[in-house]
Amino acid sequence: MALSNMSGDASSQSTLDIKQHFVTREGYYRNLPTYEYSRPNRPSGIHAFTGSQPPNLPVKISLVRVPDDDTGYADRILFNVGREIFLYAFKSIWEAPDLSRPVDRQIHKALPTCHDINRLNCSAQGCSTVVGFNTGSFQVSDPRKEPHFYNEDRLLDKTKVTCVKWVPGSTQQLLVGFASGQILHCDDSLPWSSTLPSYQAHKHGDGFAVYTCKSRTPRNPMYRWTIGEGSLDAFAFSPCSKFLATASHDGFLRVFLFETFDLIGTAKSYFGGLLCVGWSPDSKFVCAAGEDDLVHLFSIDSRKIVARGRGHRSWITAVAFDPMTSCLASSSVPASTSNGPVPPSRLPVSNSKDPPAPAQTAQRIITYRFATVGQDTQICLWELTDDIVKQSTYPRGRGGSLMINGPVSGLSVPPKSVPAPAPKRVLPLIGNRSAASAAAKSKKEEQERSAQEKKEKEEVNKAPLGSPLCPKLEDVPLLEPLVCKRIAPERLNDIVFHDDCILISTQEGVIMTWCRPGRALPNDSSSRQNSCSN
Amino acid sequence: MFRLKKLGMGNNASQLEKELGAEPISANERYYGLVNFGNTCYCNSVLQALYFCRPFRERVLQYRVENKRAKENLLSCLSDLFFNIVSQKKKLGTIAPKKFIARLRKENEAFDNFMQQDAHEFLNYLLNYIGDTLQAEKAGLNSPNGTSAPSKPLPAVEFRNGGLNSNGEKVDLTWIHEIFQGTLTNETKCLNCETVSSKDEDFLDLSVDIDQHTSLSACLRGFSSTETLSSEQKYFCETCCAKQEATKCMRLKKLPKILAIHLKRFKYVDQLSRYTKLSYRVVFPLELRLFNTSNDCLNPEKLYDLVAVVVHCGSGPNRGHYISIVKTSNNVWLLFDDDVVERIEPSAVEDFYGLTSDLQKNSETGYILFYQTRE
Ligand SMILES: [Zn+2]
Numbered sequence: 001m002a003l004s005n006m007s008g009d010a011s012s013q014s015t016l017d018i019k020q021h022f023v024t025r026e027g028y029y030r031n032l033p034t035y036e037y038s039r040p041n042r043p044s045g046i047h048a049f050t051g052s053q054p055p056n057l058p059v060k061i062s063l064v065r066v067p068d069d070d071t072g073y074a075d076r077i078l079f080n081v082g083r084e085i086f087l088y089a090f091k092s093i094w095e096a097p098d099l100s101r102p103v104d105r106q107i108h109k110a111l112p113t114c115h116d117i118n119r120l121n122c123s124a125q126g127c128s129t130v131v132g133f134n135t136g137s138f139q140v141s142d143p144r145k146e147p148h149f150y151n152e153d154r155l156l157d158k159t160k161v162t163c164v165k166w167v168p169g170s171t172q173q174l175l176v177g178f179a180s181g182q183i184l185h186c187d188d189s190l191p192w193s194s195t196l197p198s199y200q201a202h203k204h205g206d207g208f209a210v211y212t213c214k215s216r217t218p219r220n221p222m223y224r225w226t227i228g229e230g231s232l233d234a235f236a237f238s239p240c241s242k243f244l245a246t247a248s249h250d251g252f253l254r255v256f257l258f259e260t261f262d263l264i265g266t267a268k269s270y271f272g273g274l275l276c277v278g279w280s281p282d283s284k285f286v287c288a289a290g291e292d293d294l295v296h297l298f299s300i301d302s303r304k305i306v307a308r309g310r311g312h313r314s315w316i317t318a319v320a321f322d323p324m325t326s327c328l329a330s331s332s333v334p335a336s337t338s339n340g341p342v343p344p345s346r347l348p349v350s351n352s353k354d355p356p357a358p359a360q361t362a363q364r365i366i367t368y369r370f371a372t373v374g375q376d377t378q379i380c381l382w383e384l385t386d387d388i389v390k391q392s393t394y395p396r397g398r399g400g401s402l403m404i405n406g407p408v409s410g411l412s413v414p415p416k417s418v419p420a421p422a423p424k425r426v427l428p429l430i431g432n433r434s435a436a437s438a439a440a441k442s443k444k445e446e447q448e449r450s451a452q453e454k455k456e457k458e459e460v461n462k463a464p465l466g467s468p469l470c471p472k473l474e475d476v477p478l479l480e481p482l483v484c485k486r487i488a489p490e491r492l493n494d495i496v497f498h499d500d501c502i503l504i505s506t507q508e509g510v511i512m513t514w515c516r517p518g519r520a521l522p523n524d525s526s527s528r529q530n531s532c533s534n
Numbered sequence: 535m536f537r538l539k540k541l542g543m544g545n546n547a548s549q550l551e552k553e554l555g556a557e558p559i560s561a562n563e564r565y566y567g568l569v570n571f572g573n574t575c576y577c578n579s580v581l582q583a584l585y586f587c588r589p590f591r592e593r594v595l596q597y598r599v600e601n602k603r604a605k606e607n608l609l610s611c612l613s614d615l616f617f618n619i620v621s622q623k624k625k626l627g628t629i630a631p632k633k634f635i636a637r638l639r640k641e642n643e644a645f646d647n648f649m650q651q652d653a654h655e656f657l658n659y660l661l662n663y664i665g666d667t668l669q670a671e672k673a674g675l676n677s678p679n680g681t682s683a684p685s686k687p688l689p690a691v692e693f694r695n696g697g698l699n700s701n702g703e704k705v706d707l708t709w710i711h712e713i714f715q716g717t718l719t720n721e722t723k724c725l726n727c728e729t730v731s732s733k734d735e736d737f738l739d740l741s742v743d744i745d746q747h748t749s750l751s752a753c754l755r756g757f758s759s760t761e762t763l764s765s766e767q768k769y770f771c772e773t774c775c776a777k778q779e780a781t782k783c784m785r786l787k788k789l790p791k792i793l794a795i796h797l798k799r800f801k802y803v804d805q806l807s808r809y810t811k812l813s814y815r816v817v818f819p820l821e822l823r824l825f826n827t828s829n830d831c832l833n834p835e836k837l838y839d840l841v842a843v844v845v846h847c848g849s850g851p852n853r854g855h856y857i858s859i860v861k862t863s864n865n866v867w868l869l870f871d872d873d874v875v876e877r878i879e880p881s882a883v884e885d886f887y888g889l890t891s892d893l894q895k896n897s898e899t900g901y902i903l904f905y906q907t908r909e
Contacts, residue, residue: 179881231881251821271837272819291819293751313745313752315817375817376747465823465835472835473825490890491747507890 019485024381026325027517029502031487035513037088039081040099057082057111057134058317058493059505063090064117068124075498076103076127080112081509085131092500093515110135114164121171130174132161138176140188150186155196156221157182163234167258168241176221179231181248185223192220199224203261207252210261225261228252233275233290238283243300245286247274253288253298265303268470270294278319280368281326285384287370289316295372295479297384304468306389311481314376322497324516327367369482373492373504380481388477488512550877551626563863566619567873569630572648575872577635579856580657580902581615582870583842586860587792587904591616593709601671608660609667611637628873653844653856654741654796654902661710661738668708714738716790719828722763724771725779731772734787739794739902747890750795750818750903751825758785758826785828789836793822793905799846811849813897815888818843820880822905838905845886846901856901859883 021030061079068074075090087104091097104126110133118128126143133139136154138161141147151157159179167173172189197219199211211224228248235246237258244258251273255265272291279286285306289295295309295316368384466472491507502514550565568578584590598613611634618629639646642659707715721732742757760783763769769780797816800809820840827834841861848854857871859878867883869876888899 271821271823273821291749291817291821292823293749314747314749315819375749375815376752465837 017486018377018489019487022379022381022483022485022487024325024483024517029517030515032093032501032513032515034096035091035093035501035515037077037079037086037090037097037511037513038099038509039084039086040102057113058491058507059509059511060114061494061496061503061505061511062115062117062129063496063498063503064119064122064127066122066124066127074124076117076122077503077511078115078117078127078129079505079511080115080131083108083111085112085115087127087129090498092498093513093519094500108133108139110137113161116165116174118166118171120169128166128171130164130166130176132164132176134160136160136178138164140174142188148188150192153194156184159231162232165235165237168237173222175235175244177232177235177246181227181230181232183225183227183232183235183246184221185225186221187218190218190220190222197221205263206266207250208254208256208263227254231273233273234277236277236279236286238279238286238300239281240283243279243283245277245279245288247277247288247290249273251290253277253286253296255286255298255300265298265300266469267296267298267305269296270308270465270470270473272315275315276318276372278321278370280321280365280370281323282365284365285321285368287319287321287372289319289372291315293374295319295380295382299389305471305476307384307477307479308473309372309380309382309479309481311380311382311484312372312374312376312378314374316372316374317492318494319370319372320495320497321368321370322502324497324499325369326365327369328365371495371497371502373495375491377486377488377490377492377506378484379487379492379495379504381483382479383482384479388479391477487514550875551624563625564619564622565626565862565868565875566622567628567870567875569628569632570872571630571632571635573650574631574635575856576651576653576656577638577645578631578872579844579858579870580653580660581612581631581634582858582860583844583902583904584657584660585616585619586842586862587713587906588841588863589713589791589906593713595620604671606637607667608634608637608641609664612660612664626875650853652800653846654739657794657796657844657902658739661714665708665710665738668710672708710738711736713791714794715788716740716786716793717788718784719787719830720782720784721828722769723781724769724774725781726776727771727773727778729771729773738790739796741796741798744797744799744812744814744816746814748814748816750816750822753797753816754795754824754826758783785826785831786824786834787828787831789824789827789831789833789907791907792841793838795903795905797899797901797903799899799901800850809850811846811854811897811899813889813892813899815890816900817884817887818900818903820883837908839908840883840903841906842904843883843886843900844902845898847896847898849897857898859886 019031020033021028023029057080059079059081061077063078064076065073066076075092076087077090078085078087080086085104085106085108086102088097088099088102108131113132113134115129115131118130121128121142123143128140128142131139131141135152136157136159137149137152139147139149157178157180159182161176162179163175163177165175167175167185173185173187176184176186178184198214200214201209202212202223203210207229208225208227211226213219213222213224227246228250230249233247233249235244237244242258243264244256246252246254246256248254251269251271253265253267253269253274254263256262257264267288269288269290270292274288274296275290277286277288284300286298286300287295288298289312293310293312293314293316295312296305297307297309298304299306366386370382370384372380372382374380464470466475487504488506488510489508492504493507494503494505496503500516500519502516504512504514506512568581570578594609594613594616597609598617601610601613604610615629615631615634622629641663645651645656645659715736715738718735718737719732720735721730723730740754740757742753744753745756748756760781763780763782768777769782770776771778771780799812799814801812802808803810818840822838822840823835839861843859845857845859846854847857855871857869859867859869861867865880867878867880869878886898886900889897
């Protein structure tokens with residue numbers, strides 16, 4: 001074989017072992033190439049960005065279910081490629097997308113980095129969305145209003161936006177996370193001022209602090225969180241809406257009680273930054289992963305890492321739990337011995353906008369299924385079972401005694417009400433001040449803040465290996481993936497579970513649709529109704 | 535070939551000086567670009583990286599104090615160069631490493647030309663030279679004129695008998711070994727009688743094979759993956775007194791203070807009768823622990839911080855250009871491109887992971903990584 005260069009050799013080799021399907025005990029998962037979403041008129045072939053560097057920003061997916069008069073519900077998919085943002089009707093495995101007809105398409109000057117759709121404020125006609133950009137600005141749009149950009153002057157933060165999320169249960173409140181380690185909690189119905197609001201400390205603890213906007217009338221941003229050292233790479237609300245989990249470049253996973261700003265759990269990567277975080281459907285486990293190529297499973301009940309997983313050959317970029325294949329305790333056959341095609345009982349779908357029905361909360365998940373994708377172009381499927389959790393006999397983590405509300409049962413928590421904009425705690429009274437003293441005060445605040453930040457830095461080193469924050473490799477079970485397959489020529493960026501398929505985005509700007517087992521395509525012989533039980 | 539982004543010093547320098555000057559500084563932290571004497575970037579990039587390996591810098595500076603009347607050798611020239619940098623009044627500037635280069639060309643004919651050299655080969659030569667010099671001085675000998683240059687092409691891992699002299703006797707370890715030397719244990723298991731025999735080997739740097747879309751950790755695990763010795767490669771088992779199939783695995787038994795990892799980006803292709811470059815994307819973290827340690831490893835969970843990277847730009851080992859990126863004592867990342875110094879964001883380190891497609895141009899890839907133990 002004559003070679004022009006070695007990398008050419010490798011890529012031709014590697015194209016061969018890119019898998020179009022994989023198998024688990026419930027059956028075959030298949031990639032459906034004609035059901036891919038991407039920017040319209042994408043050049044065909046493997047390398048979409050032939051001759052040029054693929055855009056360096058990851059392609060993220062937001063998926064939401066909206067009410068629809070004709071069919072009861074419809075799905076919407078939002079994703080970013082390069083400078084563009086696309087909103088499409090998501091047809092799942094039932095219809096190949098017509099990429100020439102997006103519901104919405106925006107081209108921006110800045111590069112979109114992340115986005116989220118508001119689950120309450122969306123319909124077939126339009127959706128409230130928030131989009132973050134590499135410049136630090138973020139855009140909030142509502143189908144009934146002109147989209148509005150914030151932080152274009154970079155006064156609030158100069159670094160790129162890394163993660164945006166609507167606060168569950170609210171149509172106005174949102175969190176915007178930055179590479180600086182800051183999260184801004186904003187309310188789009190409150191006034192935005194053109195100057196930087198001044199803040200006062202509200203709450204702080206190990207490696208974090210929360211400040212409130214110091215003004216008589218509520219103003220934006222309402223709260224300012226500083227978390228960890230370096231970039232805040234990802235955060236996620238628990239499905240029960242009660243918790244916020246953050247993954248930072250300092251390697252820390254932090255779990256907060258969102259309403260009270262209490263840090264209830266901390267864990268540390270084996271080394272390097274954490275890049276992604278995901279919750280189990282019952283809000284009992286958080287999975288975080290990143291630069292140590294490992295997945296880390298943190299239990300909310302015991303406040304410690306209960307298992308790790310090794311299978312990836314590079315950094316892990318996204319994690320998601322699959323509610324459909326996570327088994328409930330009521331299933332009589334233990335997952336590990338079951339040869340049946342599909343686990344007998346399923347959890348409600350992840351993108352259902354309604355809270356889970358109370359009848360299902362009595363059941364306990366005994367097998368958690370989740371998936372990770374990474375820069376190694378691999379997908380790994382993992383299973384965390386009850387017996388593995390029990391195996392982990394390592395002492396309970398620090399902060400465990402803080403739990404005063406009894407054991408957390410995510411599904412029994414009612415949907416979160418919108419937190420009041422003003423802090424409940426009584427704040428020290430501040431008398432009349434001249435402008436000069438205010439300036440002096442703000443300088444002092446600055447000093448205090450830098451002292452606080454320095455302290456935070458020191459906190460970061462307080463996670464010795466072997467402590468519950470960062471158990472040694474041999475102290476907790478090390479899972480092997482159920483499935484570990486290369487599925488694309490480029491890095492994988494994001495993963496979302498849908499009732500009928502798994503959506504996976506690649507650095508090339510493609511969103512693959514992987515059909516679940518037992519789902520028949522319209523041109524297949526079996527009918528649609530059978531597989532559309534939800 | 536030069537980097538496209540190359541900038542002049544000019545007003546850029548004063549801005550950088552201002553930025554760096556504002557930070558709390560350690561007494562001898564200076565940032566000096568090194569003048570290129572005709573394809574000497576392989577040398578400049580390695581010297582900059584080593585300069586920012588602080589234990590190394592401190593010992594090199596100390597050498598000058600302790601060996602005032604020593605005859606000129608490459609180490610004394612290096613020590614003078616480092617001293618020249620730390621004794622500069624200004625924080626930022628340019629220095630011509632003239633004496634060092636002249637001495638290098640005199641010391642080793644492999645480097646006595648104006649051709650581009652392999653930075654890893656130079657690093658290996660320099661560390662071994664310093665080790666040999668120190669050992670010779672300890673033994674009361676003069677400078678080691680007998681030091682031979684590593685022959686080309688390099689074997690997969692250039693092991694040097696660091697702790698042994700030419701007669702195979704144990705001699706005192708020098709500070710070069712205290713800083714860079716680790717130990718690998720090579721475990722061979724006979725598949726017939728299951729006897730495990732292990733042999734230790736010392737190293738000053740690790741050369742690891744790389745693959746597309748992998749992390750440094752994955753490459754290191756690959757380095758320590760179990761290999762089966764069969765057919766032609768059968769292993770002579772002393773218990774069986776016969777050639778047998780066996781498994782072989784090489785893991786780290788002692789982790790060095792500074793772990794220098796050479797990514798094997800240059801691969802000899804028989805059909806082309808030359809080396810080609812593997813520009814694969816290999817991600818390397820700012821913080822590292824090793825997975826590939828042996829069971830009897832004394833400190834398997836050592837935490838390392840990335841302190842310097844020698845970056846190769848271009849298409850081949852003897853073509854292209856070398857630069858380095860380093861972390862200063864106040865956690866600022868700097869890029870040294872010969873005489874040019876630029877500040878980069880820590881996030882810009884990812885620009886040097888490599889390429890994922892051979893269609894991409896401008897390959898600037900991490901080549902030698904220096905990880906230092908966190909104290
Ligand atoms: Zn034997």
